[in-house]
Amino acid sequence: xxxxxxxxxxxxxxxxxxxxxxxxxxxxxxxxxxxxxxxxxxxxxxxxxxxxxxxxxxxxxxxxxxxxxxxxxxxxxxxxxxxxxxxxxxxxxxxxxxxxxxxxxxxxxxxxxxxxxxxxxxxxxxxxxxxxxxxxxxxxxxxxxxxxxxxxxxxxxxxxxxxxxxxxxxxxxxxxxxxxxxxxxxxxxxxxxxxxxxxxxxxxxxxxxxxxxxxxxxxxxxxxxxxxxxxxxxxxxxxxxxxxxxxxxxxxxxxxxxxxxxxxxxxxxxxxxxxxxxxxxxxxxxxxxxxxxxxxxxxxxxxxxxxxxxxxxxxxxxxxxxxxxxxxxxxxxxxxxxxxxxxxxxxxxxxxxxxxxx
Numbered sequence: 001x002x003x004x005x006x007x008x009x010x011x012x013x014x015x016x017x018x019x020x021x022x023x024x025x026x027x028x029x030x031x032x033x034x035x036x037x038x039x040x041x042x043x044x045x046x047x048x049x050x051x052x053x054x055x056x057x058x059x060x061x062x063x064x065x066x067x068x069x070x071x072x073x074x075x076x077x078x079x080x081x082x083x084x085x086x087x088x089x090x091x092x093x094x095x096x097x098x099x100x101x102x103x104x105x106x107x108x109x110x111x112x113x114x115x116x117x118x119x120x121x122x123x124x125x126x127x128x129x130x131x132x133x134x135x136x137x138x139x140x141x142x143x144x145x146x147x148x149x150x151x152x153x154x155x156x157x158x159x160x161x162x163x164x165x166x167x168x169x170x171x172x173x174x175x176x177x178x179x180x181x182x183x184x185x186x187x188x189x190x191x192x193x194x195x196x197x198x199x200x201x202x203x204x205x206x207x208x209x210x211x212x213x214x215x216x217x218x219x220x221x222x223x224x225x226x227x228x229x230x231x232x233x234x235x236x237x238x239x240x241x242x243x244x245x246x247x248x249x250x251x252x253x254x255x256x257x258x259x260x261x262x263x264x265x266x267x268x269x270x271x272x273x274x275x276x277x278x279x280x281x282x283x284x285x286x287x288x289x290x291x292x293x294x295x296x297x298x299x300x301x302x303x304x305x306x307x308x309x310x311x312x313x314x315x316x317x318x319x320x321x322x323x324x325x326x327x328x329x330x331x332x333x334x335x336x337x338x339x340x341x342x343x344x345x346x347x348x349x350x351x352x353x354x355x356x357x358x
Contacts, residue, residue, distance in 0.1 A: 131250025
């Protein structure tokens with residue numbers, strides 16, 4: 001087997017723990033429990049229709065989104081793998097309104113786990129890559145049940161973060177605060193093996209990802225940035241850009257980690273009640289930590305996302321991340337006055353109705 005001589009996830013975590021002689025091993029144990037959940041979800045995703053796990057349920061999650069069968073199954077797999085381990089004081093999932101109760105009578109640990117059990121599940125029925133995202137925080141009161149307020153910590157206080165991507169191969173991408181490493185799952189041996197020891201995002205890029213169908217709702221700085229990219233070599237950037245959009249945060253993140261790029265899901269005017277679309281605690285913060293540890297930048301569009309003080313468990317926020325130079329440019333556009341429009345910016349012909357309004 002090609003994997004025999006490679007470093008396993010367990011061996012990697014042991015090597016990282018050597019940097020902290022005072023560590024008890026609880027963090028390693030929790031990460032391995034999360035990895036076990038990801039292995040189980042990977043198998044379920046791989047079997048797809050053969051296992052009867054495709055399609056939607058008649059229920060909605062706390063976000064008001066229709067739940068997929070695999071959403072609920074993945075949530076249960078995370079629960080089964082982690083809540084009896086004794087390493088947690090509390091856990092929060094995208095699929096549950098309040099923190100998930102830990103077993104009565106079970107021991108409590110010193111960590112909090114927040115996670116999105118199946119990101120991009122709208123893609124599952126069409127066999128596009130999906131994933132799981134998780135973040136680990138320290139509990140305010142170790143060995144006691146955590147309150148909802150205990151989870152409201154800025155991303156700078158994360159102890160570890162990661163995601164699993166279920167694609168042509170299953171990978172676990174992880175940071176414990178000292179760079180980013182990628183592990184590929186060997187389904188025959190049942191192990192994650194280190195295959196990408198030091199992932200780094202290129203500082204510059206010619207690729208961006210955004211949902212262009214929302215362009216009419218974008219704020220001026222975002223519109224300016226995208227317009228300049230689309231103008232290519234004839235525009236102010238004098239560079240041709242490619243645009244991508246997968247509608248799976250994990251898939252977008254993985255592409256950017258592997259080859260660079262910038263992702264935008266900005267705040268817009270589509271729904272004034274929502275200051276953004278992605279959830280801060282279990283989407284933006286863990287992805288933000290990974291991106292920053294890989295040398296990129298993660299932002300709200302205006303400031304570092306990891307510095308935002310959360311206000312609620314399922315808070316939404318605008319999110320921009322990727323190659324540092326591009327994210328810094330987008331932030332700069334948010335703080336600069338909008339450039340004056342020239343005649344060249346104004347279309348020669350405007351859309352007009354065939355019928356006059358009375």
